[in-house]
Amino acid sequence: MRDIHAGYGGANILNGVTIEVEAHEIGVIVGPNGAGKSTTLKALFGLLNVSQGSISFDGKEVTNARPENLVRAGLSFVPQEFNVFPTMSVRENLEMGAYTRRDDFRYLIEKIFEYFPPLRDKHKQPAGELSGGQRQMVAIGRALMMEPKLLLLDEPTAGLSPRYMGEIFERVIAINEAGVGILMVEQNARQALAIAHKGFVLAGGKNSFTDTGQALLDDPEVAESFLGGGTKH
Amino acid sequence: MDTIGLLSALPINELVFFINKVVIAGLIIGSIYALGAVGMTLAWGILRFANFAHGDLMTLGAFIAFMLTMAMPGLGAYVGLPTAFVVLPIAMAVTALVTILIDKTFYVPVRKTNPKPITLVIASFGVMLMLQGLIRLFFGTAPRQMYVGSKDIYRIPFAGRDIVITEPQVLLIVFTVVAIVALHLFLTRSRTGKAMRAMSDNADLARISGIGTAHVVRVTWIIAGSLAAAGGTLLAMDVSLKPDLSFNLLLPIVAAIIVGGIGQPYGAIVGGLIVGFTETVAVFNWAILLRPLKPHMPDWLELPANLTFVPTEYKIVVPFVILVAVLIWRPNGIFKGKVL
């Protein structure tokens, strides 16, 4: 089936990280600040140079591939910041997500509105004027327009109120149940691991624990070393 | 009812003078600035640097049109329009091509080294000098006329005095309106146009979404180059073709861009008109409007003979002051462009 295998070392931040996710799974990367979580996603999506190791997607070698090609292959990325086009309307943002498509994708826009109902009324509003939670919805919606096989999310709940946080997590589960694999980097480790099929704990640019989400939550070592959202330093 | 008598009590004469010297003149020069500014601001927003060679692209376009006009002077007569206008599309296309070539040869290698923004500006200075040198080399420094025959001058009588507008000026206004509408439709309806706006908003996200940046850049240069050629040619048709056309345009155009917000095409259009009108308003001798009041004023009140804000020789000060004022008080510009 489809999986991602990423192992690389020698990059300044990442020194030998391995992540594997199956197509129907939710994978979550957690870890203290500076552990290299976002860097992992960026490296996966070809935004950083991978000096060592390999990434394969859907059976194909995609190390250091260009974003356009990855998008076409079924990989979508939602960055943590600056993840919408602020002067363009919600609808236009979604259209941009579907840029590489050649078909009539209006049905997709409908689907996105079903996932994120608040967006339907605001579909003509510039994305920059929306609240943080709604912006995040637009960001994820944009990424979904390509009907990706795997969705990469970089701290989707960063800076959101608890209400929106819960909503986002709910949507993530819904999207996954609809058949999209998810690989998520999260600061809110507890909640993220609770919904994860696979959890990866990163520290200092390397894997430190890997297991199912529930197992990690139950593991006293993990809990002791850092769970709590990075408040101890 | 003696309407003529009534009208003569109003300062119609002076009003028409005002319209000619301020309103129409402002519209003309404002449209030229707008045409130049739109192209430059699009490139600035998407490529993140100020292409100072843009002024010389306008001159280049004008000279290409000039050459074509001289080569086929009778062409315009077939359609009833000046030849220079008829060959304009060709000049626009050629200039667009040259612009793309310039980018490929000179700017892309510099961009690849991940430079500071100022390095790209210096590179654009280099291109500007090369273009200027080449143009003056081939054409000399004397002014040329773009018209083969004579210009049509339209006079609209308005209660005793004529509102004067010449044929090239009419063409300019029509062209500008058409260009603005076309650009608007392009940016809001077409796929590439929206991609351009996306790239201008957030270049990284555009890449992540799979938008092919090279294609967008190419289209941007095409638009910039063609509009530059149009602006330069139409200006030369109105006045005359001089090689230092470019430098005199550069400062007002940059002022227009900053007023409207960098990267905002509508802002550039509005900015161009604002700068144009401010210029004509500032150099107008407002005392003329006060003249009709003279018979009604007491004898001891002396009306100043000269009430201009800025003497004509110092016209260049106007766009500059606008520029500095905007930079200090509202660097985003009217339409909230980028503060780069």
Add this chain to the structure above:
Amino acid sequence: MKVLELRTASLLVGLAVIVALIFIWQGNAYALRMLAEAGCLAIVALGLNVQWGYAGLFNAGIMGFIAIAAFGSMLISYPVNPVFWQSEAPGWLLRMALIIAIGGAVTVLLSRIDRYGVPRRIRTMLTIIAALATYMMAQNALTPAAAIIEQNSGFIGGFGLPVGLGWLVGGVFAAVLAWFIGRITLGLRSDYLAIATLGIAEIVKAFLKNADWLTRGTLTVSPLPWPVPTPNEIGFVVARAAYLSITAVLIVIIYVLLQRGWASPWGRMMRAIRDNELAAESVGKNVNRRLLEMFVIGNFIVGVGGAALITFGGIFDPSGFLPINHTFLVLIMVVLGGSGNNLGSIFGALLVYVIWTMSEPAALILFRYGADWLQNVFNIAPPDDLATRALQMRVFVIGLTIILVLRFAPKGLLPEKIVKYE
């Protein structure tokens, strides 16, 4: 280190050889003139290096600072015009100066009253009204003065003081202009600073060109007094050589001062600011004050060099100030030589000026051949103004040089030595 020194040495030797060749080809007088002008421009380049190479401030309006400094120098050193001083004009000018001083002070004070609780809108309106009123009143005082001066005496003349003093005053004029401009614009990013300075230069030029009462405008002022005996008195070669020596001495003095300043703790701090402004600010250094200092000092040097350059030309012609000749040329000198490296700026100045000057005769020869060929093969008559067109070749070459340098030697030919601390 050895490689760098070898490279520096070979570049210098290469340049010396080229200069020697020019002496042989074009003759002593020509070559000396070229060297003297290059020397003045080297001083200007050093000034630009202080602003751009050290402080990272991109000044695209060097021409304006040269112009104002040349004006200051002319004002000081040109012989006195007795007709002016005997007329009523100085009285009017004094009135105008008083109006500007008082009006300016009032305007500035008004702009600050918002600190005393006056609402912003009112403050802005009052300030604008005060500024406009000052402008109008000053204009009214100026018009009769200008009329009188132009009718009777041509222009106000100078003060007849020594030329050296003139150059210093020129530098001061440039520094004062820099202070004003800097206060307003230094907070801006480099793109914007470039545009702002570009505009300022044009305004200064327009002012000097049109204020006939002050500068004779397009009628120009000549001859400008020299610090050494003029060519009329002792011949071209000797006079120019003397001028060159003075310039060389100035270069050495300025170079030594700059090098010492750069090596001092103050210089280290400036470097820290340039390399990482944010970090320097966080350590508590007042970045804006320092940048302003550099801008003012740099432009003072530019002013001295500019005054020297225009004095050498012997004629003060506002229309003769061209951005190409006076701004971009210096820019490319610093970039080519290596921004941040004083020796590089001097070297760059010489090299670029040689290229600039030699482009003209080289182009002329090329064009002659081309014209002959066109004549013989195609029977096309060459245009009449071939000579002036050949001059334009210089512009093209300079533009090309900028591109080539950016491409192949972006740090310049003599890049800044990065001092490593163990």
